Amino acid sequence: MIDVFHTALSFTSWHTATTEWSPGRVEFFLDGSSIGVSTAAIPDTPMHYMLQTESCLPACPDPAASGHLYADWVAIWKKD
Numbered sequence: 001m002i003d004v005f006h007t008a009l010s011f012t013s014w015h016t017a018t019t020e021w022s023p024g025r026v027e028f029f030l031d032g033s034s035i036g037v038s039t040a041a042i043p044d045t046p047m048h049y050m051l052q053t054e055s056c057l058p059a060c061p062d063p064a065a066s067g068h069l070y071a072d073w074v075a076i077w078k079k080d
Helices: none
Strands: 017-022 025-030 033-038
Touching: none
Parallel strands: none
Antiparallel strands: 017 025, 025 033
C-alpha cells in the first residue's frame, strides 16, 4: 500500500519539506504544516536519505511535460 498526501500549495516557489520518522510512523510536513502520517509498513531500522521526484504516479503525464527540482539545502537530525 502506498500513501499519497496532497496539498493545495503551488510548487512554483520555494517550500520547506520535512519528514519525521519515529517507530511505527512517518509524518510529512510542508512549510511547517502536516500533510499526512503513514503508519503502515514503517521500517524499524534506520532509513537512508534519498531525493527523488516522481512523474508517473499513478500514470505518466504528457510526454512533453517537464519539470525541475531545485534543492537549496538538505539537513538530517538524529534524536537520541
